[in-house]
């Protein structure tokens with residue numbers, strides 16, 4: 548009776564198999580590296596510090612550059628107001644005073660970063676933050692760093708969570 552068509556030695560010595568397996572391993576490694584790289588980029592905004600806005604080389608970023616960073620600040624909207632690109636996010640707070648507490652918590656962060664947002668508290672409980680770099684009349688990485696760090700603040704206790712909170 549003939550032996551099995553493929554013996555382990557013939558199978559793993561087959562050049563097509565060897566090339567196929569090595570290609571799979573290489574693409575797996577490349578995928579891992581890309582994943583690590585994107586996750587590093589994902590967290591790099593949080594780990595960065597805002598730079599002084601009076602740096603000569605500071606320029607407003609393009610709309611494309613802004614769009615590539617938006618996934619890292621997914622809660623924010625990219626808006627264009629009178630030709631100036633800005634980041635905008637809104638929250639509903641429980642009370643007017645909690646809105647002011649919200650601003651105080653944000654103020655501590657932004658003072659530490661040396662980069663400042665526009666703060667709006669409208670209709671007693673609607674908070675909106677707009678971030679842009681005034682010195683260049685547009686968006687810089689500073690604005691995205693600030694937005695990412697604002698997203699990390701523990702503000703939950705100040706926010707209205709369900710419609711029954713509204714009265």
Ligand SMILES: C[C@H](O)[C@H](O)[C@H]1CNC2=NC(N)=NC(=O)C2=N1
Pocket residue numbers: 598599600601661662663664678679680681682683
């Ligand atoms: C030197 C220092 O970076 C500047 O005065 C900062 C202060 N905070 C700022 N915040 C914002 N959003 N834009 C600016 O241009 C700016 N300039």
